[in-house]
Amino acid sequence: MLYTVLGNSTIFGATFPVLPEFQVYHTVGSRGSTYTTGALGVSLHLFDDPAGPGRYLHVLALSIPEKTIAWKSKVGSLYLSEKASGFEIGVHDQWQMPAGKGATLSLRKIQWPKVHEGDNEAEEASSDILHMGWNWITGTPIITVWLLGLDIANLNLPHDRKLEIQLALGLRTAF
Numbered sequence: 459m460l461y462t463v464l465g466n467s468t469i470f471g472a473t474f475p476v477l478p479e480f481q482v483y484h485t486v487g488s489r490g491s492t493y494t495t496g497a498l499g500v501s502l503h504l505f506d507d508p509a510g511p512g513r514y515l516h517v518l519a520l521s522i523p524e525k526t527i528a529w530k531s532k533v534g535s536l537y538l539s540e541k542a543s544g545f546e547i548g549v550h551d552q553w554q555m556p557a558g559k560g561a562t563l564s565l566r567k568i569q570w571p572k573v574h575e576g577d578n579e580a581e582e583a584s585s586d587i588l589h590m591g592w593n594w595i596t597g598t599p600i601i602t603v604w605l606l607g608l609d610i611a612n613l614n615l616p617h618d619r620k621l622e623i624q625l626a627l628g629l630r631t632a633f
Contacts, residue, residue, distance in 0.1 A: 477501045479516055483605055483628020484526075489613065489620050493531035493538070495628075496521045497546065511551035511560070520544040520568060534613050534620055536573035539580040544568035548589065558595030558603070565589070566609075573616070581616035593630065602629045 481497040499518035506512040522531055522542040531538040548564020566587040572580035591607040607626035613619065 475503045477503065477514075479518060479631060481518065481605065481628060481630040483607065483626045485607075485609070485624050485626040487534075487611065487622040487624040489622040490535045491533050491611070491613075491622060491624060492529065493522050493533065493542075494526040495626075496523075497630075499546075501550065511553045514550040514552065516546070516548055516550055516562075516564070518546040520546055520566065522568065522570075533568075533570050533573055533583060533585060534615050534618075534622065536570075536575050536583065536615060538570060539572035539574055542568055542570045544585075546589070558593075560593040560603070562589065562591035562593070562607075564591075583616055584614045586612045586614070587624070591626075602631065604628075605630055 477500065479497070479499045479501045482494070484494045486492050497518040497520050499516060501514040501516040504513045504515055520543060522538070524531055524538045524541055544567050546564050546566045548562055550560060550562045552560040566585070566589055568585040568587070570583040570585070573583045574580040588610045589607055590609070591605055593603045593605050595603050605626065605628045609624040609626065611622045611624050613622055
């Protein structure tokens with residue numbers, strides 16, 4: 459029954475399937491940011507254009523660990539002292555021809571609860587990000603989709619505000 463509700467919801471005679479969404483990607487920025495993000499949420503299928511893409515609205519919860527494998531996460535020149543979190547809301551278009559190509563436009567908000575430089579006391583920071591992304595599929599069976607993102611980030615650091623251009627590469631689940 460849960461699958462019927464989530465996988466095939468109907469409102470006023472239109473079908474709006476809700477699909478789970480999982481992403482993982484690594485971001486590097488022009489002002490020194492480097493962090494890995496895990497994202498979990500849902501995509502709501504809005505419509506299919508017969509001559510163009512299918513359109514999805516997605517809402518994701520973001521999680522950024524303090525450390526990923528061998529490197530510590532940074533926002534600007536500041537290191538994380540604990541895990542950061544945020545959310546993303548956006549629109550994703552997925553084309554059938556050429557198969558597997560897609561584009562995303564979204565807004566992200568990240569709260570960095572404790573960031574520090576050197577031995578200084580940790581303070582709070584945040585980021586507002588305009589994300590423009592592209593994706594493509596390689597191989598079969600299709601389980602994952604490659605992501606490439608170009609972001610414009612407004613870094614609200616403890617004693618400074620900076621604009622940063624960010625580049626991200628990662629994977630997401632297939633629609």
